[in-house]
Amino acid sequence: MKGTLYGVGVGPGDPRLMTYLAVDTIQKCPVIAVPADGKENAVSYKIASGIVENLDEKECLNLTTPMTKDKAVLNAAYQAASDQIIEQLEQGKDVACLTLGDPTIYSTYIYIHRIVKAHGYATEIINGIPSFCAVSAKLQDSLVDRSEQLHIIPSTYDIEAALELPGTKVLMKAASKMPLVKATLKEKHMTGTMIENCGMPEEHIYHKIDEIPDRASYYSIIVVKEGNHD
Structure with a gap:
C-alpha cells in the first residue's frame, strides 16, 4: 500500500x-x-x-x-x-x-x-492559522467589519494599485519592497501597522510607518485599514 x-x-x-x-x-x-x-x-x-x-x-x-x-x-x-x-x-x-x-x-x-x-x-x-489572522489577533482588532472588503496582497503586486483598493489591505512578505511600500504610503498620506515575525521570539510591532526599517524580516506583514490616513 x-x-x-x-x-x-x-x-x-x-x-x-x-x-x-x-x-x-x-x-x-x-x-x-x-x-x-x-x-x-x-x-x-x-x-x-x-x-x-x-x-x-x-x-x-x-x-x-x-x-x-x-x-x-x-x-x-x-x-x-x-x-x-x-x-x-x-x-x-x-x-x-x-x-x-x-x-x-x-x-x-x-x-x-x-x-x-x-x-x-x-x-x-x-490547514493552519494564516499569518494575517494571527497579526489581527495580536493587534487586538478586526481585519474587516460589516461589509468591508479584505485584500490579501503579495509583495510582487503593484503596490500603488493595491493601496487604491477599497477596504483593508494586507501586504504579505512586504520586506522585499519595503522602501517602496513606505514611500507609497507616505505619498498617499496613509498609515499602517507592521508586525515582523509574528508569534516568533523575534516578533516586533511597528505602529508608525517611519519606525519600520527598510530591511525588515522576510516574515513581515503590513495591515492598512480603510480610512487610516494622516
Whole structure:
C-alpha cells in the first residue's frame, strides 16, 4: 500500500497555535519534509519541534526551493521535490510536508502537492492559522467589519494599485519592497501597522510607518485599514 502526502500548516509562529490535527498528523507520519536545505534552516520545522514530541527522530526530506522568479528553475525544483516525496510514498511511508501558516495561502507546498496528486497518489491538506489572522489577533482588532472588503496582497503586486483598493489591505512578505511600500504610503498620506515575525521570539510591532526599517524580516506583514490616513 502506498503512502499519503500531507501538507501540514504549522501556523504563524507560536507552536501553541498549531491545531491538534496538525500535531497528530505529524506524529503519525514516519517521514517529514521541509522546504529548506536542512531542517535547522526551516522555520516550519522549528515551530513544529516546539510541540511535536520526538520530531528529530523522524526521517527528514530537505526540499530545495530556490528564491527566484524564474519559472523554469522553480518548476524543476518542484519536480525534484515531488520525486523525493514520491520515492517515500512508493515505499508505503506517509509524508508530512511542513509549511508556515496555511498550505493554501502563497505556499510553495501547493505546487508540489499538485504534482504528487496528478501522479495518482493520495494527498491531504491540513490547514493552519494564516499569518494575517494571527497579526489581527495580536493587534487586538478586526481585519474587516460589516461589509468591508479584505485584500490579501503579495509583495510582487503593484503596490500603488493595491493601496487604491477599497477596504483593508494586507501586504504579505512586504520586506522585499519595503522602501517602496513606505514611500507609497507616505505619498498617499496613509498609515499602517507592521508586525515582523509574528508569534516568533523575534516578533516586533511597528505602529508608525517611519519606525519600520527598510530591511525588515522576510516574515513581515503590513495591515492598512480603510480610512487610516494622516
